[in-house]
Amino acid sequence: MKRNSRLSAVLHALLHMAERDRPMTSDELAVCLQTNPVVVRRTMAGLREAALVTSGRGHGGGWTLARPLEDVTMRDIYAALGEPMLFQMGNATESPGCLVEQAVNHALDDAFRDAEAMLIARLGEVTLATLADDFKRRFAEHRAALKQRG
Amino acid sequence: MKRNSRLSAVLHALLHMAERDRPMTSDELAVCLQTNPVVVRRTMAGLREAALVTSGRGHGGGWTLARPLEDVTMRDIYAALGEPMLFQMGNATESPGCLVEQAVNHALDDAFRDAEAMLIARLGEVTLATLADDFKRRFAEHRAALKQRG
DNA sequence: TATTTCGTAACTATTATTATTACATGAAAA
């Protein structure tokens, strides 16, 4: 079950980019994300339009972060991806005139709208720097565990 | 864009059933929901297992609500449908060992889990009676508007 | 100029969901 995982894939890509001091090519990112370079370009195009990354062609070209990690939240990235639907379930639209359907949709809309607002707010609280720090912490733990094992 | 709209479809069906004093057949519900009777049976099967509805075969058979409207919440129905995934996006699972991926997944899991908990709690606050009342209100308004227009 | 790399359109493949067909089972009516 691996639906629309673009958001996590993009975060994954951006953090890998942050670990390097030169551009990463679409081919490199494709290997890293186990996908196709064309898919990488398509996805990153949205981020470029949002000025979160830049791309360069030819020798030494590839993808580069355009802003400091502290300035970019997961919400920014979600927005740059076109604010894809967060929820699996939509409303019925079989009989738009049906008053029963309207009552149902109204109740569901209320609940889903609130949950969505909360989720988006949460995405806005986490920056790429937060994620990078968490990665570094995990990396340090990993090394410590290796060392202890000898 | 009409993904997995089972929840709203089922609510729609149950409220229509509530408006009647005899069982509704799968064919009737299928017309009402603009789908196929077999799809209706498949979907309602989950509700029957959860004892929210009963089904009867042969003449006079069909689907009947098994509990008072006040006793059934949208959350009960969500549960009866097998608690389908609420979110469109899952986590990346390309490289389970990748520490970058783990950091990303952890942050996303946190946000999604909280939003899901909130949404499910909200579903638990709305009963079928709530929806039926809302329907009746809309119906009264509808009639008043018709009357005023002559 | 040769090579690298992105940009993008067109097409194919995969997957998830929904719809359909077919037939068995059970219940009520004739």
Added chain:
DNA sequence: TTTTCATGTAATAATAATAGTTACGAAATA
């Protein structure tokens, strides 16, 4: 008891959304 009606369910087909691929053009660098 036979006929009719309705659900139960497996198997299959159709549809739609997403992802992957191919192909080729454009731009930048060596």
